[in-house]
Amino acid sequence: MTLPGKAAIAGIGATEFSKDSGRSELRLAAEAVSAALADAGLKPSDVDGLVTFTMDGNAEIAVARELGIPELSFFSRVHYGGGAAAATVQQAAMAVATGVADVVVAYRAFNERSGHRFGQVSGAAAQQVNTSGVDNAFHYPMGLATPAATVAMVAQRYLHTYGATSEDFGRVAVVDREHAATNPNAWFFGQPITLAEHQASRWVAEPLHLLDCCQESDGGVALVVTSTERARDLPRPPAVIAAAAQGSGPDQYIMTSYYRDDLAALPEMGVVGGQLWRQAGITQADVDVAVLYDHFTPYVLMQLEELGFCGRGEAKDFVRDGALGLDGALPLNPHGGQLGEAYIHGMNGIAEAVRQIRGSAVNQVGGVRHVLVTAGTGVPTSGLVLAAS
Amino acid sequence: MRGIEEAAKHIAAQGESRARLARDPVNQAMVNNWVEALGDGNPAYTDPEFARGSVHGGLVAPPAMAQVWTMNGLHGTRADDDPLGAMMSVLDEAGYTSVVATDSEQTYHRYLRHGEHVAASTRLEGVVGPKRTALGEGWFVTTRTTWSVAGEPVAEMMFRVLKFRPAGEPAPAPDPAAVLRPVISRDTEFFWAGTRVGELRIQRWGGGTLRHPPGPVAPNGDLAAKPDHVVANGTGTVYSYVVHHHPKVPGKRPPFVVALVELDEGVRMLGELLDAGPEDVYIGLPVEVSFVRVDDELTLPAWKVRS
Numbered sequence: 001m002t003l004p005g006k007a008a009i010a011g012i013g014a015t016e017f018s019k020d021s022g023r024s025e026l027r028l029a030a031e032a033v034s035a036a037l038a039d040a041g042l043k044p045s046d047v048d049g050l051v052t053f054t055m056d057g058n059a060e061i062a063v064a065r066e067l068g069i070p071e072l073s074f075f076s077r078v079h080y081g082g083g084a085a086a087a088t089v090q091q092a093a094m095a096v097a098t099g100v101a102d103v104v105v106a107y108r109a110f111n112e113r114s115g116h117r118f119g120q121v122s123g124a125a126a127q128q129v130n131t132s133g134v135d136n137a138f139h140y141p142m143g144l145a146t147p148a149a150t151v152a153m154v155a156q157r158y159l160h161t162y163g164a165t166s167e168d169f170g171r172v173a174v175v176d177r178e179h180a181a182t183n184p185n186a187w188f189f190g191q192p193i194t195l196a197e198h199q200a201s202r203w204v205a206e207p208l209h210l211l212d213c214c215q216e217s218d219g220g221v222a223l224v225v226t227s228t229e230r231a232r233d234l235p236r237p238p239a240v241i242a243a244a245a246q247g248s249g250p251d252q253y254i255m256t257s258y259y260r261d262d263l264a265a266l267p268e269m270g271v272v273g274g275q276l277w278r279q280a281g282i283t284q285a286d287v288d289v290a291v292l293y294d295h296f297t298p299y300v301l302m303q304l305e306e307l308g309f310c311g312r313g314e315a316k317d318f319v320r321d322g323a324l325g326l327d328g329a330l331p332l333n334p335h336g337g338q339l340g341e342a343y344i345h346g347m348n349g350i351a352e353a354v355r356q357i358r359g360s361a362v363n364q365v366g367g368v369r370h371v372l373v374t375a376g377t378g379v380p381t382s383g384l385v386l387a388a389s
Numbered sequence: 390m391r392g393i394e395e396a397a398k399h400i401a402a403q404g405e406s407r408a409r410l411a412r413d414p415v416n417q418a419m420v421n422n423w424v425e426a427l428g429d430g431n432p433a434y435t436d437p438e439f440a441r442g443s444v445h446g447g448l449v450a451p452p453a454m455a456q457v458w459t460m461n462g463l464h465g466t467r468a469d470d471d472p473l474g475a476m477m478s479v480l481d482e483a484g485y486t487s488v489v490a491t492d493s494e495q496t497y498h499r500y501l502r503h504g505e506h507v508a509a510s511t512r513l514e515g516v517v518g519p520k521r522t523a524l525g526e527g528w529f530v531t532t533r534t535t536w537s538v539a540g541e542p543v544a545e546m547m548f549r550v551l552k553f554r555p556a557g558e559p560a561p562a563p564d565p566a567a568v569l570r571p572v573i574s575r576d577t578e579f580f581w582a583g584t585r586v587g588e589l590r591i592q593r594w595g596g597g598t599l600r601h602p603p604g605p606v607a608p609n610g611d612l613a614a615k616p617d618h619v620v621a622n623g624t625g626t627v628y629s630y631v632v633h634h635h636p637k638v639p640g641k642r643p644p645f646v647v648a649l650v651e652l653d654e655g656v657r658m659l660g661e662l663l664d665a666g667p668e669d670v671y672i673g674l675p676v677e678v679s680f681v682r683v684d685d686e687l688t689l690p691a692w693k694v695r696s
Contacts, residue, residue, distance in 0.1 A: 120636050126569040137571030138602045141689055142659045144647045145569060145638045149631050153649055157629035160672045200399040202478070203644070206632035206667060258649050259601065259657050263629060 004279045006097035008231040008238035009089065009386065011040025011224035012351040017187055017342030020114040021218035029058040029109035030066040032220035037067075040224040041235040042103060049074035049104030051091045053084040053345065056108055063107065074101040078246075080254060081118075082293060082376025083268075085346030086384040090244035092225035102226060108347040109220025117216055121145040132254060139256050148213050148296065150255035151378055152205035155298035158264040159207060162313035166207055169297040170198035172332075173211045173339055175324040176294060180336025183362050187215060188340045212297040214338035221347035223354070232389060239357040242370065242387040243279035247271030248380035255378045264313075266299065269306040269374065272383040276372070277308075280385040284309050287385075288368040289356045290330050291349040294337040299377040304330075307372070326363055334363035346375045353386045392644070392667060393528065396479040397516035406470045408508035408537065411458040415450045415501045423454055445500060452497035455536045455544035459509035472513035473532045473548075480552040482634060482643055485527055487553050494547045505538045514547070527553025568640035568683055576605045579618055584688040589621040589678045591656055601656035623678035624695060625652035632667040646670050648692055660691040669694070 013035025015021065015028050037044060044067040050060035051074075060075040074095045078084035085108070092104035112118060126140035127133055144150060158164060177193045180186035193211060201210040231238035249267030251260045260267070277283060284307065292303050301315035309330060310318040324332035335341045335352035342348055353371040355361035368388065375382040413419065417435075424434050432439040433449055440448040461467065467474035477488070501507065511534040518528030529551055536544040573581050580603060583590035592603035594616050600608055607614040630648040637643065646662040648670065662670060663679055675695040682688045 121569070121638050123569060123639075127572055129572060131574075133572035134574045134577055135602065137573065137577065139647075139659050140569040141571050141687075142647055142691070143633060143638050143641045143645055143661050144631065144659055146633075146636065148635075149633050149647070152631040152633075153629050153647070156631065157672070160629070197403075200403060202396070202475075203632065203634040205634060206644075210635075256659075258629075258659070263649075 002279075003093055003097055003244060004242050004281075005228060005240055007093035007225050008228040008240045008389070009223050009350070009354050010226050010231040010234045010236060010238055011036045011038075011042065012222070012354050013037070013039055014221045014344075014348065014351060015109070015219045017185060017217050017219040017344070017348070018113075019187075019216070019218060021111055025057045025110050025115070026062055026066060028111070028218070028220035029056075029063050029107050029222075032109055032222040033063060033067060033105050033107050036105060036222035036224045039236065040226075042224060044069045046103045047105055048072060049092060049095050049101035051076045051078070051088045051104060051106045053077065053081070053088065053108055054079045055081055055084070055345070056110070058107075058109060074104060078382075080376070080380040082295060082345045083379040083381035085293070085350060085375035085382065086244065086373055087246045087375065087382035088347075089223060089225060089241060089350060089384055090246065090382060092223075093241045093244050096225055096227050102230070104225045105222050106225065106347070107220065107222040108345050110345070111218045112343060113216040113218050115218075119146060119148065119213070119216055135253055135256070144256070146205065147255060148208050149205040151296040151298060152208045153258065154263055154378070155207050155296070158298060158302065161264045162316065164301070164313075164316040166209065167195060167199065168301065168316040168319065169207075169212050170195050170209070171319045172294065172297040172300045172324070173198050176333050176337040176339040179326070179334050179363055180340025183336050183341060186336040186341040187217065188336065208296060208298070211339075214295045214343045217342040217344060219342055219344050219348075221344045221351050223347070223350055228389065237358050238389045239354040239386040240389050241384060242282075243276040243385035244382070245272045245275035245279065246380065246382045247275070252380060254380075257378070264302070266302045266306045266377055268379075268381050269303050269377060269383070272374065272381055273307040276383050276385050280370070280387070282370055282385065286370050287330065287372045289334060289353070289365050289371045290332050291337075291353050291371060291373040292332060293346050293349065293374045293376050293381075294333060294339050295343070295376065297339070300332070303374060303377060307374075326365055331365045334361055334365060349373055350384065353384070357386050357388050393479060393483055393516065393518070397476060397513065400472045400475050401513040401515070403470070403472065405510045405512045405535075406468055406472060408510045409459060409468050411507045411509075412462060413458070414504050414506045415458060416503060417448070419457065420450050420454070423457060424451065447502065449500035449502055452500055452544060453495065454501075455495065455497065455507070456546065458507040459536065472511055473530065476513055476516060476530050477552065480528055480530070484642070485552045485554050487525070487555050489524065489551050489553070491529065491549045491551050493549065496545045498543050501538070501543060507536050507538055507543065509534055509536050522551060522553060523556070524551065525553040525556035527551045564640060568687070568689070570687060577603055579603070581687070583618070583620070584680055584690050587680055589623050589690055590618040591621050591652070591654055592616050593619050599654055599656050601658055619654065621678070622653050625650040625676060627662070627670065627672055627674040627676060628657055629672060630662065630670050632670070648676065650676055650692055658690065660689070662692045662694075664693050
């Protein structure tokens, strides 16, 4: 049995994206799941599986209790922060394809701005009593203690190795914000930026400016996965899961894979990409829209290279001249990405991929057949190819 | 220094902030409070009949109230494009944490009438320093604010502050005890035991293969193998680095440099680069180990530029 094509995303739902939701994370999760089920034309009693991130604060059973989901036969969590995003859909698709569950909802909900902020230094992360805590002993005490700083270390080496510049990073931010500017659900709706503004924004961790870093958001997103066959009978056009993959690379760490031969690379995304092309039976040229995880701009350039859209070190040339715009060779993050729309740990990007397949996005790209979505980078990660039915 | 001047240049290049509208239009209630507080008895501000017969032909507001109308209020926040706020943050971060207003010049183009809605916008005119002053070393920051009604300028203000590091108060040293302490396992305790006695230890397997960070299994998978360690020379070169600015990190004063160093023995290791600023660090910079003692239990490896 193989996975591709067996399952589809039949419903998407979200809360508003804000900086202060004013309600509990569990309430956000319940609202997002409820909205996704309504979108799919299904009821809570149809759900028999729930999947989320290990980082999510809302237990599957808590979400089930709130929504009146009577029984669950499948519940699962995926680790490694934002690297889990596409993998939650993979888990759901595997459960559906194997008959373990019929309707699985993947969700992520948090008050990441008004509550626990990932951009701050986390003593709890530094001092967790497990192998990750032992790993962290070799960078937190030395002052390398935020996600931005851990990315900056790789970005600095990337600039040095390939002669890229901060402006090359900035072009990603400009594209995201340009797309967010025409998305009413985006936090930065109506607020595009220029490359000069990117350059003038304050340093967070050199070589990263503030505008290289995604925002912090409150909100929730949920995705309903069921068999492609069943999805065809539901109200929305199915977004077929043509490929779903996870990946970790050699000598892998969480955000600090600094001891590999090549620091200026994301081999874990290469592991994901290879599987996606094989499973979906497509090549880079068949991708109509790319939703690439954009917590920090340098990793968007490096993903383009790992996924084979351009050669190693050539992303700086690839992103020039509007290639990532809605009419470009590879439209990127039409919703505005996490820099522009919201930071919901990659799940809002999957919802956008579904809208692009349905043809219902605010910044709709014409004739979309295949959308590539990736999850968090710098960590063990995941990806999807969604296809029109 | 160059960081401050560059930041100032960037902020100045952004020009005027977006016009920020006053909370309320010009109104009698606010005028009454203001003239009472300042003891200004001019009836042109408070007596409608007198005002009608005056050169103004009706009630006007005191021109010196220009700034009053657009104040942020008790719980207000600066606009995110406010150049003074941006410059203050840059200087705070550089350790110039105290502020005193030094001088201000206001120019009034005309009187304001009740019901007019004033908006203010500000640009950064200049940043000069560092200067030694009686208060301490600091930078003079000059902004110019223009108040306007429907695009017509009605008043202007040059405003200058001294942002300084209080004299006799050298920037406080970070509290070493605030450092995020390492989680230590049986596999890594030899490393931390080494730093305590001034040794930079690298795990060694099979008499040859070096590994950092260390772990419990030989790189070749031989479960029977037992590791020992070598003491590194302590010299190497910067392989990559970060200049950390935001947010605050316990035990560190921003901006600080963290360097990933390739040791002469061939492994990479992280540590703070203690004596090179953002302008001095580069990939390839030769460094040597330096040990930062936190307390009896913990000593951190760090780097200094090799002379």
